[in-house]
Amino acid sequence: MGLRCGIVGLPNVGKSTLFNALSNAKAEAKNYPFCTIEPNVGIIKVPDERLNGLANITEPEQILPAVIEFVDIAGLVKGAHKGEGLGNQFLGNIRETDAIIHVIRCFVDENVSHVSGKIDPIDDKEIIEFELRLKDLETLEKRIAKEEKASKSGDKDIKRRFETLKRAKEDLEKKGWIDTEGFSDDDNSTIKEMNLLSSKPVIYVANVDEDTLLGKENPYVKELKEGIPPNSLLLEVCAGIESQIAEFDDPEEKEVFLEEYKLKESGLDRMIRSSYDLLNLITYFTAGKKEVRAWTIKNGTKAPQAAGVIHTDFEKGFIRAEVIKYDDYISLGSEQACKEAGKMAIEGKEYIVHDGDVMHFRFNV
Numbered sequence: 001m002g003l004r005c006g007i008v009g010l011p012n013v014g015k016s017t018l019f020n021a022l023s024n025a026k027a028e029a030k031n032y033p034f035c036t037i038e039p040n041v042g043i044i045k046v047p048d049e050r051l052n053g054l055a056n057i058t059e060p061e062q063i064l065p066a067v068i069e070f071v072d073i074a075g076l077v078k079g080a081h082k083g084e085g086l087g088n089q090f091l092g093n094i095r096e097t098d099a100i101i102h103v104i105r106c107f108v109d110e111n112v113s114h115v116s117g118k119i120d121p122i123d124d125k126e127i128i129e130f131e132l133r134l135k136d137l138e139t140l141e142k143r144i145a146k147e148e149k150a151s152k153s154g155d156k157d158i159k160r161r162f163e164t165l166k167r168a169k170e171d172l173e174k175k176g177w178i179d180t181e182g183f184s185d186d187d188n189s190t191i192k193e194m195n196l197l198s199s200k201p202v203i204y205v206a207n208v209d210e211d212t213l214l215g216k217e218n219p220y221v222k223e224l225k226e227g228i229p230p231n232s233l234l235l236e237v238c239a240g241i242e243s244q245i246a247e248f249d250d251p252e253e254k255e256v257f258l259e260e261y262k263l264k265e266s267g268l269d270r271m272i273r274s275s276y277d278l279l280n281l282i283t284y285f286t287a288g289k290k291e292v293r294a295w296t297i298k299n300g301t302k303a304p305q306a307a308g309v310i311h312t313d314f315e316k317g318f319i320r321a322e323v324i325k326y327d328d329y330i331s332l333g334s335e336q337a338c339k340e341a342g343k344m345a346i347e348g349k350e351y352i353v354h355d356g357d358v359m360h361f362r363f364n365v
Helices: 015-023 049-058 084-095 121-151 156-174 185-194 219-225 239-246 251-260 267-278 303-310 312-316 326-332 335-340
Strands: 003-008 040-045 062-064 067-072 099-105 202-207 232-237 281-287 291-298 318-324 344-347 358-363
Touching: 003 015, 003 084, 003 267, 015 040, 015 067, 015 239, 015 267, 049 062, 049 281, 049 291, 049 326, 099 121, 099 267, 121 156, 121 185, 121 219, 156 185, 202 219, 202 267, 219 232, 232 267, 239 251, 239 267, 267 281, 291 303, 303 312, 303 318, 303 358, 312 318, 312 358, 318 326, 326 335, 335 344
Parallel strands: 003 067, 003 099, 062 291, 099 202, 202 232, 281 358
Antiparallel strands: 040 067, 281 291, 318 344, 318 358
């Protein structure tokens, strides 16, 4: 499965700078709104040292990491849900993503203007979320009106769907998000089908200055932490520093630079890992002479469905999966050695794939 994240925020908060650092793509980063008219798309490799461990053993022709697609969407403004500042188009782009990365300005720089004339991260956050919420309310109202007549037919499933939509609308109006606690699997499926903007998981990225990275307390970040809703995370990232980190080709030079700012890893690597955690995703591997490859699946996925990520025929004709734990593969040094040591398990259709499993699927179509 391909993971897709949309980067949103007000104009001039550092979105495009962050995107450039992510992908080394050259999205314009200028000091005025709407310089990003079409959404810029960057395909980013997911860092995973386990790929190198497997490659050292199998010596494959190629190494294929998992990827995340990041979509940089032009700065939203008040009235975006009605089309202000090309808002409708941009909101449509967000709708197709799995998660939202909401960049919020938490730094002072007199050389970079602010669309509201002042630094106020809570207000900035609420402007974006209000626009997403209004767009969703509009979507729900249209759907509820369409379903209302059908809900009186006596069909239990249609009535349940209608009540779920009404409850979702009430949640949005009262709480600002859809509270899925107590929803059945069918209810959640109904909400998921709507592809609502405000029901997507959110990573809030507080774009901070260098002093914050070095340990100075940032009052803007402190304020933000108190207002983060459920099903979301907050990361502190300095987009300017991330741009510099992205320029390093030499891993050792990059490590020295990170140490200067007391960072164990780049903020962008943390953001990628956080996207996986937030969406409850894991990685399994296939390894051979042709390629070593990482595959992304939902935690809890069974073997046939995991096989289907490679090709639908693998799922349709699934017979069994041969599974080696990553640590066993590395410590014993080969697939054959794992077989001989009894470390290769033969698993059937009910096997739940674990993070780090090295898998080979047997199928017949």
